[in-house]
Amino acid sequence: MTMNESVLALDPARVEALSPLGFRLVAMNEDTDAGGLGQDGRDLRRVAEYQFGAGAGAALFPEDEDYEVKRSSSGRPSQVIADEPRSSSPDSTPSGQDADGGRLITLGVDGRFTLGIEGGRRLAELEHPSNRVVVGDESEPFVRDGSNTFAKFVTEADPDIRSGDEVLVVHHDGSLLAVGRAELSADAMLDFDAGMAVKVRDGAGEPDGE
Structure with a gap:
């Protein structure tokens, strides 16, 4: 399934809001500087707002922080890792895939995020009971x-x-x-x-x- 087909397979009531963003995600590889993420940052924040609600973009990707961005072979962001994780404790080790605790999100081919524990910590700052x-x-x-x-x-x-x-x-x-x-x-x-x-x-x- 292509990126465009994946977007169209989403809830029809929400496709219009996401589809322009979905098409843009394929080519997010500008090397600019806006909050450590450049054009990627603006687009990633929009995905977060769509998927998790108001305030999620700023919660996941504050503009005053630095990030490591892993990319696919096409240059598209595939994973975003916080340089300075907000770990609950220096001795606290997440279980599962996030042994380093710094992964914010992984970006799927459908344009949606899967969360790491660090991303979860940041979204937990949003108003209860969101997500x-x-x-x-x-x-x-x-x-x-x-x-x-x-x-x-x-x-x-x-x-x-x-x-x-x-x-x-x-x-x-x-x-x-x-x-x-x-x-x-x-x-x-x-x-x-x-x-x-x-x-x-x-x-x-x-x-x-x-």
Whole structure:
């Protein structure tokens, strides 16, 4: 599937907002300087706003920070890594794919982001319950360690979450536990007593002081 076909396969109500951006993403390789990301930064912030809501662009990619941008063979950004991760603790090691803890996002061929733990930390600054799935004490240590999140343990969820969305899994005290892909809609997470709610990609690791 081509980039253009992927964009057209998205929710028709949202295609118009994304499609000009999707076409531009293929050629984002200007070597300019605007917040350490150049033209890439402006476009990446627009994707973040589309996917995660108002304020997500500035939260993920502040203009006063530096970034490492990994690119595909065509020059298109494929991954953005923070030079100075906001790790919860110098001794805290995320589980899963993000052993270094600095990955903000990976950009898929469909123009959407998959989150790293560092990206999750930054999105957790947005107003509750944006992009969040909330669990309690029973799940907390397992999800931190990278285990999937099951519907029976979900106590709250952003009502806008749909199956396939990138989400944050948080404790009811607000602390980030993991990032991953929703396997159910928000309503289904709260209604079902069985089944996977979130396929966790990366757990946040142990909290400060542990």
